Amino acid sequence: MTDNEGKAPSAVTFHGSWTDFAKIALPNVLLTLVTLGVYRFWATTRERHYLWAQTRFIDEPLEWTGRGMELFIGFIMVFFLLGLPLIVMQLVINGLVFQGQPIAAGVIIFLSFLAIFYLTGLAYFRALRYRLSRTYWRGIRGGSDDQGFTYGWSYIWKNVAAAIPLYLLYPWASMSLWNERWSKMSFGPYRFESNADWKALMKRYLLFYLVPFLVFVGAVALGITAASSGGGGDPFNSAGGIAAVGAIIIGILGLYIIMPIAALLYYSKFMRVAISALRLGDLEFSFTARSPDWILFWLANLAILMMAYAAAIIPFSLFVAVDPTQFAAKIESGESIFSVGLVLSVLLAIIPLTFATSLIRYRSWKFFVVHMEAFGEVNLDRMTQSETQTASHGEGLLDAFDVGAI
Amino acid sequence: MSTFFDAWHFDGQSAVRRKVEVQVIGNQFYLLELERRHGPYRFGDLHFLGKKTDGTVYGLEGKDGWRLGMTGTVPAELSAMLPAHRVYGGWIDRLGLGKASLVFAGISAAIVAVVLLSPQWLAPLIPSSVERELGDALVGDFGGRFCDTPKGKAALAKLTRSLDDNPQDLQVEVANIDMLNAVALPGGKVLLFLGLLSQAKSPDEVAGVLAHEIGHVRERHVMQGLLRQMGLAVVLGGFDGSGGSTINSLLSTTYTRDSEREADDHSLKALKQANISPVGAADFFNRLASMDGSRDLKDRQARTMASYTSSHPLSDERRKLFENAVVKGSAYKPALTADEWQELKTMCAQDKDVKSGWGFDIE
Numbered sequence: 001m002t003d004n005e006g007k008a009p010s011a012v013t014f015h016g017s018w019t020d021f022a023k024i025a026l027p028n029v030l031l032t033l034v035t036l037g038v039y040r041f042w043a044t045t046r047e048r049h050y051l052w053a054q055t056r057f058i059d060e061p062l063e064w065t066g067r068g069m070e071l072f073i074g075f076i077m078v079f080f081l082l083g084l085p086l087i088v089m090q091l092v093i094n095g096l097v098f099q100g101q102p103i104a105a106g107v108i109i110f111l112s113f114l115a116i117f118y119l120t121g122l123a124y125f126r127a128l129r130y131r132l133s134r135t136y137w138r139g140i141r142g143g144s145d146d147q148g149f150t151y152g153w154s155y156i157w158k159n160v161a162a163a164i165p166l167y168l169l170y171p172w173a174s175m176s177l178w179n180e181r182w183s184k185m186s187f188g189p190y191r192f193e194s195n196a197d198w199k200a201l202m203k204r205y206l207l208f209y210l211v212p213f214l215v216f217v218g219a220v221a222l223g224i225t226a227a228s229s230g231g232g233g234d235p236f237n238s239a240g241g242i243a244a245v246g247a248i249i250i251g252i253l254g255l256y257i258i259m260p261i262a263a264l265l266y267y268s269k270f271m272r273v274a275i276s277a278l279r280l281g282d283l284e285f286s287f288t289a290r291s292p293d294w295i296l297f298w299l300a301n302l303a304i305l306m307m308a309y310a311a312a313i314i315p316f317s318l319f320v321a322v323d324p325t326q327f328a329a330k331i332e333s334g335e336s337i338f339s340v341g342l343v344l345s346v347l348l349a350i351i352p353l354t355f356a357t358s359l360i361r362y363r364s365w366k367f368f369v370v371h372m373e374a375f376g377e378v379n380l381d382r383m384t385q386s387e388t389q390t391a392s393h394g395e396g397l398l399d400a401f402d403v404g405a406i
Numbered sequence: 407m408s409t410f411f412d413a414w415h416f417d418g419q420s421a422v423r424r425k426v427e428v429q430v431i432g433n434q435f436y437l438l439e440l441e442r443r444h445g446p447y448r449f450g451d452l453h454f455l456g457k458k459t460d461g462t463v464y465g466l467e468g469k470d471g472w473r474l475g476m477t478g479t480v481p482a483e484l485s486a487m488l489p490a491h492r493v494y495g496g497w498i499d500r501l502g503l504g505k506a507s508l509v510f511a512g513i514s515a516a517i518v519a520v521v522l523l524s525p526q527w528l529a530p531l532i533p534s535s536v537e538r539e540l541g542d543a544l545v546g547d548f549g550g551r552f553c554d555t556p557k558g559k560a561a562l563a564k565l566t567r568s569l570d571d572n573p574q575d576l577q578v579e580v581a582n583i584d585m586l587n588a589v590a591l592p593g594g595k596v597l598l599f600l601g602l603l604s605q606a607k608s609p610d611e612v613a614g615v616l617a618h619e620i621g622h623v624r625e626r627h628v629m630q631g632l633l634r635q636m637g638l639a640v641v642l643g644g645f646d647g648s649g650g651s652t653i654n655s656l657l658s659t660t661y662t663r664d665s666e667r668e669a670d671d672h673s674l675k676a677l678k679q680a681n682i683s684p685v686g687a688a689d690f691f692n693r694l695a696s697m698d699g700s701r702d703l704k705d706r707q708a709r710t711m712a713s714y715t716s717s718h719p720l721s722d723e724r725r726k727l728f729e730n731a732v733v734k735g736s737a738y739k740p741a742l743t744a745d746e747w748q749e750l751k752t753m754c755a756q757d758k759d760v761k762s763g764w765g766f767d768i769e
Contacts, residue, residue: 015459027494027503034511036518036641042495053458060423061458065465068495091544100549100761138423139416139471188421383421385471 011374014366016054018359024050025358029351041075042068047358051365057137058378065141066134074393082119086112114156121155122148125181127395132185133388138380142187143388154180168209171201171270178274187280188383196277204269208262215254222247264294275372282376289371297367301360308356312349319345412478413437414461417444418471428474430484437474449487457491464488521637522661529629534575534593537629541593550761552579553600558753561746565609568680568741569617576623578616582754582761586694588615590622592629600754607689609742609750613680614673614687614728621672627665634661670724674731683738688728695721 028043045068052064089112096105125148132142155177162173175198182194225243268291275287289297319341415424415437426437426444436445451467452474461477480488492499498506562580566573578596585599596619598612606612622628677684742750754760 030503030507031494031498031510034507034514036514039510046494049456053456061460063455063463065455095544095546099546100551136471138421139418139473140421141471378421380421380423385419 010372011058012369012372013056014054014369015056016051016362016366018362021047021050021359021362025355025362028358029354032354033347033350038072039068041071043358044068044071047361051362052135055365055369057374060138063136064134065136066130070130070393071395074395077393117156117159118152121177122152123395124155124177125151125184128181128185130395132187133386133390137187138383139385140188140383141386142185143386143390144185145388146184148184151177151180151184171205171266172198174198174270175201175274179277182278186386186388188386190281190383193279194274194277196274200273201266201269204266208259208266211254211258211262215250215258219247219251219254222250260298261295264298265291268294281378281382283378284375286373286375287371288373289367293367293371297363301363304356304359304363308352311352315345315348412476414475414477415444416471416473418469418473426474428476428484430487433487435487449489452489454489454492462488462491517641521641522634525630525633525637528633529626532629538593541591541595545591545595545597548579548581548597550759551582553582553754553757553760555749555753555756557746557749558756561742561750562753564746565613565616565741565750566620568682569613569676570620570624576620580750580753582757586697588619590619590628592632594623596620596623603751603754605693606686606751608686609740609747610683610686611690612686612750613682613741614677614684614690617673617676618669618687620676621669622665624672625665625668627669631662631665670727674728678731680741681737681739682741683736684728684731686741688725688732691721691725691728695725697721 024046028039028046031039032043045064045066048064048066052062055062089108093105093108096102096108125146129144129146129148132144135142158173158177162169175196179194179196182192185192222243268289271287271289275285278285322341413426413428415426416422417424424437424439426439429436429438429445431446433449434446435449436443436447438444447466452464453467455463455465455473457463458475461475462480464474464476466472466474476484490499494503494506501509558580562578563573566576566578570576576594576596578598580603581597581599583599584601584604586601586605588596588598588602590596596616598616598619602615603612673687674684677687740747
């Protein structure tokens with residue numbers, strides 16, 4: 001990436017402040033709590049309304065026109081079309097196993113797995129389509145006339161093909177799916193074009209791929225040292241003990257620190273390569289976030305979550321601390337621990353957690369917008385309204401599979 | 407009569423931003439450009455889209471992307487015609503955030519209360535035929551894993567009879583699976599697993615466990631549990647992440663623990679009525695306690711944590727419950743004769759046709 005000195009200010013800018021955002025997020029938390037979570041679809045909509053409006057492309061802000069009801073309907077649809085059948089399927093599978101028909105059960109499990117796999121692909125596609133069709137700029141929106149059904153199949157076969165050589169083709173699969181997905185999207189009269197090259201990702205991917213092996217080898221080497229120097233004695237004083245502790249520490253570090261960082265290094269490259277290959281009419285894009293930016297972003301999110309968890313435990317601890325002996329006696333004798341205080345403390349614990357995830361969504365959007373660049377010209381006379389159809393239900397599938405839109 | 411105001415406009419057809427004047431005529435208006443006139447539009451078709459830095463923005467019913475924005479203070483005559491600002495939308499704006507929150511909280515509390523309490527009276531309303539069919543659908547003949555010898559069955563029937571007044575409602579089976587466990591299923595089905603029989607030191611132990619499972623059947627815990635679980639899953643389904651499932655498991659765990667306690671009480675009563683010693687059941691829980699580690703939990707805090715996360719009361723506490731129920735000097739009689747006990751214990755070994763394991767494992 002070349003430096004930005006001497007260039008005009010970025011075409012995409014963010015003007016929000018997290019204190020303003022908190023004024024939206026806090027009432028959202030309250031309403032989500034008292035509606036047993038039902039309000040969260042409207043909460044999401046209010047958040048996006050703010051985030052989109054604070055994002056300017058060239059001289060005009062974006063506008064989010066999605067509605068809470070659309071997201072809610074999407075959720076209900078998924079519950080009835082997917083949730084209930086899966087519960088029934090679960091019962092059928094249990095029944096078959098109990099009745100000694102493991103093969104039939106296996107076939108059904110495989111088919112359910114295939115269906116979920118397909119629907120996950122479909123969810124990625126349709127979420128992107130929904131978000132584009134609800135995003136307006138100067139009264140013009142995006143969208144796609146493709147329903148994403150063929151994309152669902154691509155999602156399956158490309159992922160399977162990537163898995164066959166021990167997942168070594170994963171960068172190919174994800175990049176080719178990115179290209180396929182975006183090529184079917186449009187904004188106004190223009191189609192997106194995307195032809196990102198996956199080979200640029202391979203070095204970073206191999207790094208990520210090798211981390212578990214390196215961690216494993218390191219841990220085994222230390223483990224062997226530990227075993228050969230003999231056990232017994234204080235684990236922190238004998239040489240073997242120290243090596244064993246070292247092996248465990250390496251294992252934990254590898255799993256919780258090195259792996260996520262290696263994944264971020266890959267993801268950072270992925271986003272830069274993928275977005276710089278994206279075109280819309282005469283517009284070209286690029287994404288400037290580099291690995292250190294991603295790592296800082298991730299660490300800060302982690303810190304926010306940790307603080308939220310710490311705050312979530314407080315009401316429960318207070319509840320137990322008020323009368324610990326009585327609480328303990330009740331619990332040990334198997335008596336009912338159902339009490340208004342306990343339920344309230346769990347409900348209160350939801351407040352910091354919901355607020356923290358909301359804050360992380362704000363940070364994610366800001367991170368994305370701040371690092372987004374666009375080049376080229378927009379001919380306003382030729383930028384006419386999109387003729388793609390719009391769906392009246394939101395991201396239910398996406399919600400159900402817990403995946404991100406982009 | 408007409409009035410003019412400064413405003414900006416997107417027509418939803420192209421991305422060109424138009425500087426317009428609003429010309430009001432009655433309950434309609436036109437948007438005037440230098441050489442063009444858009445409209446007429448009806449005020450009734452406008453909807454509020456939001457307050458942005460460059461003014462208050464309105465959309466128009468049926469016109470995709472149509473936008474009218476007004477900067478600065480809008481004159482009173484015009485603002486009277488425009489739709490009201492929305493902050494949250496719907497009921498919440500009408501009631502105000504505070505009142506709306508209270509109303510929602512009340513409704514939510516009522517719904518949760520209904521979901522938690524209704525299974526107690528809903529479960530008995532479900533016809534036993536439906537429940538039996540559900541039980542059959544779930545288990546059937548367990549893939550031929552029910553052990554069956556005439557003498558073993560007779561011993562089991564005798565044991566069941568001594569513990570329950572209406573044994574014909576119950577279907578007690580021994581399943582050829584090496585697990586130290588027993589379950590109550592919908593439709594009065596009770597399964598004792600082989601592991602329980604082969605590890606039991608006396609028929610009294612089996613009697614205590616069987617009476618406990620019959621307790622679940624008689625108190626309709628199985629259907630209650632299913633109904634409550636389904637209800638909670640629906641009601642708390644709105645929370646994303648771990649919030650809903652945490653509340654769900656906390657509430658349902660409380661109820662399963664209550665059910666376990668009720669079943670233990672039922673077991674104690676049944677044993678008393680049958681004049682069978684509770685020492686056997688206490689021995690059984692003693693063995694469970696050493697297996698699940700609750701016997702060695704000396705520390706009060708550790709005990710509390712262990713029982714908080716457990717769906718059952720601590721085995722060690724249940725041992726004490728049954729031990730305390732022993733009446734000293736009472737002339738208890740054994741649950742089964744030595745011969746009957748032998749037949750029951752060896753029923754699976756004697757049954758040549760029974761299938762073993764889960765069908766997945768290698769024999």
